[in-house]
Amino acid sequence: MFEKTTWIRLPRSVVVGHGVLGQTAEVVADSHLPGQPLIVTSPTPREVAGEQVIEALSTVGPEPEVIVVETASFDAIEEVLSRAAEVNPGYLVGLGGGKAIDIAKMAAADRDLGFISIPTAASHDGIVSGRGSVPDGDTRHSVAAEPPLAVIADTEIIAQAPWRLTTAGCADIISNYTAVRDWQLAHRLKNAQYSEYAGALSQMTAEILVENSDSIREGLEESAWIVVKALVSSGVAMSIAGSSRPASGAEHLFSHQLDRLAPGTALHGHQVGIGSIITAYLQGGDREEWHDVRDALESIGAPTTAAELGIDDETVIEALTTAHEIRDRYTILGDGISEAAAREAASVTGVI
Numbered sequence: 001m002f003e004k005t006t007w008i009r010l011p012r013s014v015v016v017g018h019g020v021l022g023q024t025a026e027v028v029a030d031s032h033l034p035g036q037p038l039i040v041t042s043p044t045p046r047e048v049a050g051e052q053v054i055e056a057l058s059t060v061g062p063e064p065e066v067i068v069v070e071t072a073s074f075d076a077i078e079e080v081l082s083r084a085a086e087v088n089p090g091y092l093v094g095l096g097g098g099k100a101i102d103i104a105k106m107a108a109a110d111r112d113l114g115f116i117s118i119p120t121a122a123s124h125d126g127i128v129s130g131r132g133s134v135p136d137g138d139t140r141h142s143v144a145a146e147p148p149l150a151v152i153a154d155t156e157i158i159a160q161a162p163w164r165l166t167t168a169g170c171a172d173i174i175s176n177y178t179a180v181r182d183w184q185l186a187h188r189l190k191n192a193q194y195s196e197y198a199g200a201l202s203q204m205t206a207e208i209l210v211e212n213s214d215s216i217r218e219g220l221e222e223s224a225w226i227v228v229k230a231l232v233s234s235g236v237a238m239s240i241a242g243s244s245r246p247a248s249g250a251e252h253l254f255s256h257q258l259d260r261l262a263p264g265t266a267l268h269g270h271q272v273g274i275g276s277i278i279t280a281y282l283q284g285g286d287r288e289e290w291h292d293v294r295d296a297l298e299s300i301g302a303p304t305t306a307a308e309l310g311i312d313d314e315t316v317i318e319a320l321t322t323a324h325e326i327r328d329r330y331t332i333l334g335d336g337i338s339e340a341a342a343r344e345a346a347s348v349t350g351v352i
């Protein structure tokens with residue numbers, strides 16, 4: 001008897017465009033979300049869009065409670081959970097970058113509540129995904145979380161965010177090239193479960209973004225539109241896979257290790273972009289595809305060197321040689337690369 005099953009959890013609504021925060025009440029009603037919302041946000045998004053969201057949500061229910069978190073950590077999730085235990089909200093809202101949205105979706109899963117994702121920056125591809133990513137000591141967990149019932153991405157707000165946040169989102173998407181190749185490698189060498197649909201969607205998302213890179217320019221609201229659509233598509237790939245595999249390979253392990261070694265120095269997307277150049281080099285191939293990755297990053301103005309990240313060369317080498325220890329996920333790094341190999345890869349690609 002055939003016994004395989006799959007459960008793909010996707011948002012019911014994805015609303016993207018100029019001024020769509022104005023449709024928040026409609027989206028909440030359409031999602032059948034009851035009661036008082038608890039908004040999980042971080043300092044800058046709270047300032048940028050907090051009042052507008054509170055006002056919009058107040059038209060469909062009791063005035064929202066707000067909690068401001070500073071870090072993506074299990075402590076922050078605990079803080080949100082204890083606030084939720086006090087106020088007993090009907091649903092959660094993640095308002096901000098990857099940090100706030102991840103914490104909201106994980107707290108929502110814990111409390112078995114609905115969740116809405118309102119990104120204020122196009123900086124990461126977790127805006128749609130049902131995965132949360134949290135560092136924990138020497139390791140990092142990618143945990144199943146509550147996927148958003150609705151995503152409201154207001155390009156007017158997102159386009160006003162600092163440009164570097166948008167280039168970080170682009171780099172998070174460009175890194176899908178190497179993530180998919182690592183996933184295929186893990187499938188061939190370790191029999192890791194692979195989804196052709198998720199792999200193809202993730203790769204195609206990176207290709208479309210790169211094809212449109214001429215239209216991704218500072219000051220153009222259309223850029224926010226293009227990048228948000230790619231972030232949504234990449235998140236859908238993760239939802240289809242039921243893991244972050246389509247969007248996270250060795251380049252992400254490298255970035256997670258940088259988060260430990262040089263916390264708060266550079267943006268997630270920028271780190272994975274640099275990691276992707278080096279990963280593409282290590283993955284080899286006839287066409288030296290690391291040039292394509294580097295050129296794509298350069299064309300949208302994302303960093304391509306450690307100096308541009310603000311991270312010193314030795315930290316890059318340490319991150320490369322220890323990244324495989326972060327989690328049990330097979331990549332081109334295998335069970336670790338030597339210091340000499342790391343130095344060679346980072347210097348040939350011009351990262352250091």
Ligand SMILES: NC(=O)C1=CN([C@@H]2O[C@H](COP(=O)(O)OP(=O)(O)OC[C@H]3O[C@@H](n4cnc5c(N)ncnc54)[C@H](OP(=O)(O)O)[C@@H]3O)[C@@H](O)[C@H]2O)C=CC1
Nearest residue numbers: 042043044097098099120121123124126129131133161268
């Ligand atoms: N679950 C998933 O599938 C994924 C999760 N992630 C996770 O997401 C995080 C990375 O996301 P990222 O967005 O870079 O991180 P943050 O949420 O830390 O946001 C980055 C910076 O942007 C600021 N910011 C956000 N919106 C605005 C705005 N409109 N104007 C000005 N500043 C703004 C934040 O301010 P402030 O400091 O005040 O918050 C912060 O300083 C990581 O923790 C990563 O692991 C990434 C990809 C996928």
Ligand SMILES: O=C(CO)COP(=O)(O)O
Nearest residue numbers: 125133142244247248252
């Ligand atoms: O950042 C992500 C995808 O872009 C999520 O991946 P991780 O599971 O490695 O945190």
Ligand SMILES: [Zn+2]
Nearest residue numbers: 125172252272
């Ligand atoms: Zn990422």
